[in-house]
Amino acid sequence: MAVKVRIPTPLRGLTNGQGEVEAAGRTIGDMLVDLENRYPGIKERLCDEAGNLRRFVNIYVNEEDIRFKQGSDTALSDGDDVSIVPAIAGG
């Protein structure tokens, strides 16, 4: 499944400055692996050593938090809109 992934500014250094990239996968977990293949280093910024999504980063599929769906097993469909939203603390 090809999906559109919105990359937050702090991670754009890994995506050649792009705020929106394509990635593929049946689930969010698959998609993260694909994203890592395309943009090495991005997964460790999003996931901890055990592969779990870091607790200050959220992933939304079509504006729905995956934590309230099936987490990294959340299924993706072609054209889904995936957003990565980290907490930001500047003020």
Add this chain to the structure above:
Amino acid sequence: MSFTDEQIKRYSRHIILPEVGGKGQKKIRESRVLVIGAGGLGSPAAYYLAAAGVGTLGIIDGDVVDLSNLQRQIIHQTPDIGKPKVISAKEKIEALNPDVEVKAYQALLTSQNALDLFREYDVILDGTDNFPAKFLSNDAAVITNKPLVHGGILRFIGQVLSIVPHKSACYRCVFNSPPPQGLIPTCQEAGVVGVLAGVIGTIQATEALKLILNIGEPLKDRLMTFDAQKMEFREIRIKKNPKCPVCGENPTIKELIDYEQEVCSI
């Protein structure tokens, strides 16, 4: 107490609004708002709230004005460099609107002072610049049951969320805990476009006024994100998390935590 002729004139553009009126303006005058941080977000937020006629405006910040602040912290001016930010802010606010009582706290928000301070106010506006303070503000707001308007900025992006404790999602429902130190670059390294502070800070002030007036639809259960490069606002639906460590059904955080972290990390 009724308004003087001068006050009616000062607030006439508010009073003429059916959603505000004389009654609403009186609510604003009777309100007590605490602005945490007199920096990028706190500057425009406090200034607009003062202009709006908020009766008591608390401002807490432990810093002094630095030259590098002036690119975005518009309540401070070049001659203020070296002055405590809360004093600088108080001077500008008093010059703008003598109706406002400014309570300046020249201190950092800590687990020791947060609860007592929050209890004195009706609405809290988070203009802090680091994760420990943002989580501390959230937890203190939940514990004292005070509405909190969260804001965050970095580079070209901003976030806003209004939190009505126990009724809508809190910051910890969305972001469970602060990132470990050193994982993500600090604000000083990452930068922030100055006007972004104005965009997000004024949205926070708008939200604070709506909460005081009980009008419109506050940004509850909706995390608003702003991307200045795309000039795009988006909303992400969020939910109160029953397992939230501070506002969930079985909270594990019952007292405040002082996380140690560098200022401004993300």
